[in-house]
Amino acid sequence: MTIGISDGRYFVRAAKTLVNEGRTDSARRILQYVLEKPQDLPTLRELQDLGRLLPKDQGDAFRLERWIGYQRPVAETPRCLTILDEISEVNWSADFNCIRLNRTEDNEQFREEIYDFILIESAWIGNDSDWIYAFTSSGLEHPYSKTLVSKLIYLRENLDKPIIMVNKEDPMHFEKFLPIMKYADHIFTTGEEMVECYRQQTSALTVTAMPFAADMTLTNPVGRIDEPQENLCFAGSYYGQGHDERVRQMNYLLEPITTFNGVIYDRQSANDDPIYRFPERFAPHIRASVSFRTMAELYRRFRVFLNVNTIVSSPTMMARRVYELLACGTPVVSTPSRAMEEQFSGIVPIASNATEACREVEKLLADENHWWRTSQKGIREITLKHQYKHRAALMRSVVWGNTISDYRPLVSILITLDHPLFLNSIIECIRKQTYPRTDAIFIVSEDIPADELELIENRLKAALHIEQVTFLRHPIHMPLGTKIEAAISVARGEFFAVFDDRDLYLPNYLTDMILTFEFSNADVAGKLTHPVWQIRGNALSLANPANEHKMTSYLNSSTLVGYMSWMRKLLSETNDQTHGFNILQATDEAGGKLYSADHFNFISFQQSEMPAHTEVQLFSGHEKLLASPELIAEWSV
Incomplete structure (x- = not known):
């Protein structure tokens, strides 16, 4: 059972009186009782303050040894009362529901049901200059400073809501903002070297280094x-x-x-x-x-x-x-x-x-x-x-004890094995991907022996990122769209990625393609600009230049990556049973968004030359490219 706010403060203040009277043992017994119970924040604040009043060898016994978080649920997009400069308010608003702490309102704004925590940064003026001089006036004597301090004292003494402060001006302006930072429960600083200074000079439960970041809904390469x-x-x-x-x-x-x-x-x-x-x-x-x-x-x-x-x-x-x-x-x-x-x-x-x-x-x-x-x-x-979502995750981890998730969505790679001579190459392309979670679905002709498929599976499963390998047999003349549709029906991933067995997919290909969905707002991504291997000239050239990082109406069909939910939506709406499913056409007709990513980590063969060559000739040209690692390296990032 948690000790109530008034009871907890009563016990701690009684202990403080005993300490002042020199009766440390009696104070310790009272505090031991308090420490054995779950504490609310006002009680914890009193405990931390008491610990700082005592010599270190005595005070440490009254302070928390290690903060493990509040161990209570917090909303996916928690609400917070804020004092932030304009830029920070924009940056944090994607992860938190930010409600400005109004300087002119009384403490009614602190009704517990409207917010989960307080978020205050080292603001020079605050948004719309609402808190100008409040943090920086000499001796905090400015009227706005006095208003801010009054609100912080009220919060600390009466409300069980964490006060999180971020000093984005550290280390240069540590001293200037320290008088206000002392009211924080949790301090985040842009200067890692200031962490120990805060621990020595404040009663904060935690102090954590947190660099700046970018809000990729606002700053991104699109267009x-x-x-x-x-x-x-x-x-x-x-x-x-x-x-x-x-x-x-x-x-x-x-x-x-x-x-x-x-x-x-x-x-x-x-x-x-x-x-x-x-x-x-x-x-x-x-x-x-x-x-x-x-x-x-x-x-x-x-x-x-x-x-x-x-x-x-x-x-x-x-x-x-x-x-x-x-x-x-x-x-x-x-x-x-x-x-x-x-x-x-x-x-x-x-x-x-x-x-x-x-x-x-x-x-x-x-x-x-x-x-x-x-x-x-x-x-x-x-x-x-370095996105603000990463900083928000750090904040949740420190303050609430939430685990920082390293979750990466599963990507199902869809490959049609129509060209046996290229088999070894495409297997190596898949094996060497740096993206951490994939499975591979191969659409293979009916005449490939089972023992050969087993060898393929064993080679792929040796790569740690490949969770599962699936083979689907098909008639030799089945349309490509129909093959992809069959693969989608058994795919487990949150994303799909179409691979062509004749093309080269370099190690960071999937990593970068999946990252585009963090900022592009696309349904399907791929490459419109990319290097092409010219078999006749044994040279690489850039196809469709100047189409990187932009929305588009067309993509190379061998580079399509997208949300599996979008693909299944399209499949449920298609009526064409004759020519097979076309992802690009279906996306366009459904009003979806196509995004052309960077031009690295993928090399295709010049499609217009292929009808004039036998597969053996194509394979010979393919091998010449593989024998030129310096050329490949120019397009690998």
């Missing part, structure tokens, strides 16, 4: 290929005084702006203070500051962005803009920092002087393949690890 493109951009402020290291970095990193006709969006363009004025040589390149939503659209309109790191030694802190740019597929050239090295090594080029900065920018602007590879690596890394 960037059709946007007008400029070369180079920097967005931010210049500081003529203080921040000496930042000024040094900016002076060399911005050199490519003049060399490559770049632009600067000056965050302080409305400020007349000369300390914020960029050096005169950049004046022709300056543009006025824009809103966050406008800047998010501009991310896709530049080939390269520049990034300066004010904080260079933190393993976790870097500008939120870096995550957003990479999510958009925009390469970033940055000054050095520990966080950049630990999170985006091999993805974000680092420049330590003006020469290196110009060289890295020039390489991205001049080398199309290098630009695309860098772009795709960034998209993949953000989609896999």
Whole structure:
């Protein structure tokens, strides 16, 4: 049975009185009774505060040794009362139902049935400037500061709802926001190096490092290929005084702006203070500051962005803009920092002087393949690890004790084995996929011996990601659509992926294709732009260039990946029993969305040449490509 709020506080306060009287043993017996019961948050807060008042060898006994979460259910999209700046409110709203904490309302807004927790960040002004100076006034003497502190005290003393605070300004502004952070139950900081400082200086139940992230509903690569493109951009402020290291970095990193006709969006363009004025040589390149939503659209309109790191030694802190740019597929050239090295090594080029900065920018602007590879690596890394949904999962794990799920949906690979000479190649393509959960459904002709199918199954099952292998026999002249329909009827996956046994599917093919559904809002994805192996010329060329990362009306039929639920919906509505099922046509007729992904990790054969060649000739050309790993590597990311 949980001790009630009033009873729990009574016991803890009684113990505090005994401690002040020097009767520590008596206090310990009372607290032992409290600790044996499930505690509400106001009681836990009192316990944590008491522990901080005592010498460490005594106080630790009164504080929780290890927080294991509230061990209670929380809604899939929990409701929270918030104080957030505009950008953060947009970012968190996909995972939480955010309700602004109104400064002018009384405590009626805290009625328990309307929210699950409080989410407060280190806000300079809050949304619509509602909390300006509330966090940062000297001694918290500003009227808005006093209002905020009053609300936090009321929450801590009376309500059993967790207060979660995020300091997105760590480590630089740790001291400035610390007076408010002390009211948190759970602290998340952008500076991992500040975790111990918070543990020493606050009574928080938990302190956890949490870097920035990207909201891929807002910042993503969809449609960037059709946007007008400029070369180079920097967005931010210049500081003529203080921040000496930042000024040094900016002076060399911005050199490519003049060399490559770049632009600067000056965050302080409305400020007349000369300390914020960029050096005169950049004046022709300056543009006025824009809103966050406008800047998010501009991310896709530049080939390269520049990034300066004010904080260079933190393993976790870097500008939120870096995550957003990479999510958009925009390469970033940055000054050095520990966080950049630990999170985006091999993805974000680092420049330590003006020469290196110009060289890295020039390489991205001049080398199309290098630009695309860098772009795709960034998209993949953000989609896999650095979305706000990942940060929300971390928050749920720390605060409520929820397990962070590493669930990946099962993908059913559908393959028609019509070309026996290519069998070994397609098996190796499937075996080497990096995507962690697949099963394989082979549609095979009736004359393939059972022992040969057993060998195929054994080879595939040796790969850890393959959960099941199924064979469906069919008459030799069955239409392809009918074969795919038969495979769908036995498929277990949440996604399907159509493979052609003559084409090459490189290791990260499925990983990247499934990731497109995180941001494309498509029903079926595939590749319209992709490399083609020209058998006669023994060369690779890019088919349908400039159709990457966009909605489309056509895709290569050997690259179709989509939701199984969508496929089954289409099958239930089709009436064509003559020509077999056509995924692209059916999707178009049903008003579905097709998405053309990147052009990497798949190589097809030039379809127009195939009728003029025997299968042996085709196989010979196929083998020549496999014998040229350097060519394949150019299209593998």
